[in-house]
């Protein structure tokens with residue numbers, strides 16, 4: 001065996017990693033189901049890159065292990081193969097190419113470049129949809145009556161949500177043109193009668209929402225894994241984040257007198273883990289980073305959202 005043991009160790013470790021990776025979706029260790037309109041596109045890009053990196057990973061690791069095995073020093077310290085042995089048989093067909101350093105370097109420069117260019121073009125539209133302000137379909141001029149906006153302010157260690165009052169919200173809907181200035185000022189200018197909630201983001205299905213993201217202290221990252229949303233919150237900046245939820249996960253609970261999440265409209269379970277959608281902080285922001293968890297409540301329609309807003313407004317500031 002001798003020094004060949006290293007190649008075995010490397011080979012077994014890489015194989016174990018690959019198998020572990022391969023079976024993880026079967027064990028449920030995978031991304032949760034996407035519940036926003038752009039989730040499919042984001043996942044598609046993820047899988048594209050996964051396929052490319054898997055191919056590169058397998059090729060490079062196999063070559064590495066084969067070479068470690070073949071060219072390991074023998075136990076008596078002699079080189080494994082005579083200096084003039086030439087190319088091993090399995091590389092013979094590529095001998096001329098591999099002997100030409102210039103061509104080899106061209107190949108390992110051009111091939112990755114092509115792959116990168118393909119990824120660049122593949123992602124451009126998805127990135128624009130998620131990040132370009134011109135693709136934000138939530139402006140006050142649109143005829144779509146999209147009036148869902150929330151100011152989210154991160155702090156150590158919670159998410160503070162600010163919603164418009166019910167009357168203001170209804171004013172935006174009733175007269176978009178006249179209230180446009182007020183609508184657009186919502187993120188920047190808090191009102192005395194805004195509705196404040198901690199760690200609960202309430203939106204409704206099939207409707208774009210804009211989150212005006214700020215932080216009161218350090219950098220946090222607003223991460224909604226189920227919606228494939230992640231955006232850093234930077235001190236001194238207000239960053240808009242928008243997405244459109246495609247599934248409902250909450251309902252009114254008569255006995256508790258409040259809306260509860262983790263609810264699958266088609267299911268029977270009282271609390272369904274797959275329908276519990278976290279707001280996580282994806283930036284290590286201090287000792288309490290781990291407990292900086294909020295929840296997303298997707299109501300079935302605007303009327304139900306308004307009902308929640310109404311109840312919450314009446315109740316005053318409510319905490320989780």
Ligand SMILES: [Cu+2]
Nearest residue numbers: 220281285292
């Ligand atoms: Cu944080």
